[in-house]
Amino acid sequence: MQQHPAYKTPFLVLTLVLILCFIINISLGSVLIPLKSIFGIVTGQVPENTSWEFIVINYRLPKALTAIIVGSGLGISGLLMQTLFKNPLAGPFVLGITSGASLGVAIAIMGASFFGGVMAGVLISKWSIVIAASLGSFLVLLTVLIVSNKVRDTMALLIIGLMFGSITAAIISVLTYFSTAEELQQFVFWRFGSLGNLSWQELVIFSIIYCIGLLLSLASIKALNTLLLGDNYAKSLGLNLKKTRLTIIIATSLLAGTITAFAGPIAFIGLAIPHITRQIFTTSNHKILLPAVFLLGSIIMLICDTIAQLPGLEYFLPINAITCLVGAPVVIWLLVRKRKMVF
Amino acid sequence: MAEHNEHIILKTENLSVGYKTKKDQVCVAKNINIQLEKGQLIGLVGANGIGKSTLLKTLTKNIPALNGSIFIENKNLNKCSNLELSKLLSVVLTEPLVAKNLSVFELITLGRQPYTNWIGNLTEQDLKTVNHAIQIINIEELKHKKCFELSDGQLQKVMIARALAQDTSLIILDEPTTHLDMYHKAYILKLLQKLATTTNKTILFSSHEIDLAIQLCDKMIVMNTNEINFDSPCNLIEQGVFNTLFPDDLITFDEITGSFKVKK
Numbered sequence: 001m002q003q004h005p006a007y008k009t010p011f012l013v014l015t016l017v018l019i020l021c022f023i024i025n026i027s028l029g030s031v032l033i034p035l036k037s038i039f040g041i042v043t044g045q046v047p048e049n050t051s052w053e054f055i056v057i058n059y060r061l062p063k064a065l066t067a068i069i070v071g072s073g074l075g076i077s078g079l080l081m082q083t084l085f086k087n088p089l090a091g092p093f094v095l096g097i098t099s100g101a102s103l104g105v106a107i108a109i110m111g112a113s114f115f116g117g118v119m120a121g122v123l124i125s126k127w128s129i130v131i132a133a134s135l136g137s138f139l140v141l142l143t144v145l146i147v148s149n150k151v152r153d154t155m156a157l158l159i160i161g162l163m164f165g166s167i168t169a170a171i172i173s174v175l176t177y178f179s180t181a182e183e184l185q186q187f188v189f190w191r192f193g194s195l196g197n198l199s200w201q202e203l204v205i206f207s208i209i210y211c212i213g214l215l216l217s218l219a220s221i222k223a224l225n226t227l228l229l230g231d232n233y234a235k236s237l238g239l240n241l242k243k244t245r246l247t248i249i250i251a252t253s254l255l256a257g258t259i260t261a262f263a264g265p266i267a268f269i270g271l272a273i274p275h276i277t278r279q280i281f282t283t284s285n286h287k288i289l290l291p292a293v294f295l296l297g298s299i300i301m302l303i304c305d306t307i308a309q310l311p312g313l314e315y316f317l318p319i320n321a322i323t324c325l326v327g328a329p330v331v332i333w334l335l336v337r338k339r340k341m342v343f
Numbered sequence: 344m345a346e347h348n349e350h351i352i353l354k355t356e357n358l359s360v361g362y363k364t365k366k367d368q369v370c371v372a373k374n375i376n377i378q379l380e381k382g383q384l385i386g387l388v389g390a391n392g393i394g395k396s397t398l399l400k401t402l403t404k405n406i407p408a409l410n411g412s413i414f415i416e417n418k419n420l421n422k423c424s425n426l427e428l429s430k431l432l433s434v435v436l437t438e439p440l441v442a443k444n445l446s447v448f449e450l451i452t453l454g455r456q457p458y459t460n461w462i463g464n465l466t467e468q469d470l471k472t473v474n475h476a477i478q479i480i481n482i483e484e485l486k487h488k489k490c491f492e493l494s495d496g497q498l499q500k501v502m503i504a505r506a507l508a509q510d511t512s513l514i515i516l517d518e519p520t521t522h523l524d525m526y527h528k529a530y531i532l533k534l535l536q537k538l539a540t541t542t543n544k545t546i547l548f549s550s551h552e553i554d555l556a557i558q559l560c561d562k563m564i565v566m567n568t569n570e571i572n573f574d575s576p577c578n579l580i581e582q583g584v585f586n587t588l589f590p591d592d593l594i595t596f597d598e599i600t601g602s603f604k605v606k607k
Contacts, residue, residue: 226453238424
């Protein structure tokens with residue numbers, strides 16, 4: 001597969017758009033800070049207003065970086081899943097990653113009343129939600145992996161993932177039924193998703209795991225291209241199917257699992273970004289798709305976050321709603337305009 | 344004897360093929376002893392459900408052999424890794440293509456995967472092989488088309504070009520003529536014959552086009568319920584192997600024209 005020179009321009013444009021979106025994202029917010037001061041703060045000059053510096057360094061900058069990690073990570077894991085399952089409907093969450101994370105968080109928040117008053121305080125801290133989400137998605141994924149070793153068909157694996165999703169959803173509704181209004185509210189807030197709650201320390205851990213997932217995805221590029229021919233052809237080309245499948249699933253769960261743990265179950269991005277990318281780049285070559293998904297995922301997430309924080313106002317909207325409101329019409333428009341689905 | 348061995352690309356010794364289930368094993372065919380030589384075109388024929396696909400799947404290491412052994416270029420199939428095997432044997436399967444959005448050129452370059460580096464970059468040599476394959480099959484005008492734009496016949500040619508680009512001494516095709524019209528059936532098989540002679544590759548295919556296979560193949564493998572015959576088409580006709588291929592209530596084999604006739 002050749003690197004086509006025709007793709008250089010869109011890559012250049014997207015990179016510029018990403019930088020632009022990043023700047024717009026950190027310069028807008030509930031407090032108006034002039035663009036000049038923002039540049040000054042980011043480049044490390046002495047700021048004229050320390051509260052501005054605090055807002056930019058400790059709130060807006062980590063939030064923008066989180067948006068990039070979340071958008072690109074979910075997009076890439078969506079791409080991996082769609083190729084692995086040869087199914088345009090697959091997303092990072094088909095393996096039960098979100099449902100597992102939701103179950104973990106639901107038990108941590110709403111199960112508190114079951115575990116008694118002493119535990120309640122411990123269970124609802126920030127880190128406990130992250131740990132519960134990671135643990136939940138890891139456990140569900142582990143179960144899916146064990147089952148996947150017994151089935152040879154990737155399509156069966158897809159359905160098994162969806163079934164696990166249904167089971168966890170059912171358990172969550174039972175928990176919801178028995179929980180207090182306060183617990184329920186906290187759980188609903190987690191479900192809205194949030195990019196802005198991360199400290200630098202958390203961001204470091206977040207990005208390390210993200211980078212491991214990203215490296216595994218990069219290492220799978222050749223295998224992903226081979227998988228385009230179908231499992232049997234891939235095997236005849238010397239591909240170790242079991243190893244490839246495992247690598248891709250681990251990469252996805254690292255990416256989508258940590259993102260869900262830190263930022264909540266962010267819908268839509270994972271499914272839609274690969275489709276938007278394919279419409280723009282009209283290729284199936286992962287050497288082009290993967291970096292393109294990275295750029296587009298980051299851009300769209302930054303735009304969604306900019307809209308969600310309602311510049312100049314004190315309110316902010318749940319990011320999960322915005323991703324769908326902004327993203328879904330884009331995908332519909334692209335499909336209608338081109339009249340053809342590229343997969 | 345040693346010199347003779349060099350010409351043998353595929354050899355089976357007392358091979359039994361079939362399926363293993365948890366409780367027992369279903370043997371589809373046994374005592375298969377065939378030797379395919381360099382530059383030969385070999386047709387595999389037999390009635391539906393007789394085990395042609397099972398045999399091909401066993402030869403391509405998709406399912407394990409029940410008994411006996413398979414040697415490709417004097418290497419035991421069981422001791423070959425997937426990657427080693429991919430440099431000895433390429434396949435054209437019946438399964439539909441998943442990603443129809445691939446361009447013809449991209450699809451054919453995927454045949455170079457066993458040779459490329461970790462990210463799949465093509466060297467000059469790879470591109471040369473790919474372009475050579477495109478040239479042999481004569482599909483230059485399709486090069487930049489997407490796979491969903493191709494007809495069944497064109498797609499089959501592209502898949503054969505992909506197998507050629509894999510640069511193996513043995514190519515195995517599973518029913519390459521299904522879904523094709525009469526002209527393209529003959530065209531594809533004639534193309535395979537030309538490939539076998541010009542590139543000196545060994546080409547084994549399964550097909551239901553028995554009359555075409557009789558005319559074009561160097562050797563044929565005929566699978567009957569009780570035995571497997573492996574010989575040149577003329578000898579097989581003389582032995583009357585084709586007469587027992589199907590139940591004789593509807594069609595009979597005409598030895599003079601080498602084709603089947605419907606009973607009047």
